[in-house]
Amino acid sequence: MAATWITIAASSLPEIIRMARPLFTRTPPVDNSHQQRMDVIGEQIAELQDAATQNADSIRKLATDMQKTIEVLQVGADQAERRLRRANQMVLIATTIAVLAFALAAYALAN
Numbered sequence: 001m002a003a004t005w006i007t008i009a010a011s012s013l014p015e016i017i018r019m020a021r022p023l024f025t026r027t028p029p030v031d032n033s034h035q036q037r038m039d040v041i042g043e044q045i046a047e048l049q050d051a052a053t054q055n056a057d058s059i060r061k062l063a064t065d066m067q068k069t070i071e072v073l074q075v076g077a078d079q080a081e082r083r084l085r086r087a088n089q090m091v092l093i094a095t096t097i098a099v100l101a102f103a104l105a106a107y108a109l110a111n
Contacts, residue, residue, distance in 0.1 A: 012065065
């Protein structure tokens with residue numbers, strides 16, 4: 001069960017990591033003009049906003065994949081539950097037949 005989730009998540013992991021580590025514009029040295037520093041800060045803010053948007057898209061994609069995985073697991077659990085009920089019914093039928101056969105054999109031996 002966990003292996004399926006890991007397989008799905010592992011395929012998206014490099015993309016998520018790549019988007020989570022944006023390479024920001026370096027702040028210029030202190031001796032540059034104030035306007036140039038403000039321009040760089042504005043660019044860094046834009047990069048952060050872009051990175052946040054990309055992260056949100058990646059999280060949305062991962063959530064969708066997780067939802068599909070959970071749905072598949074639920075279907076599998078339902079099928080397993082039905083099979084278990086059928087197996088329990090078969091055991092009950094087999095036990096009943098065995099008890100009846102034993103009773104018939106005991107009756108036949110007694111007569």
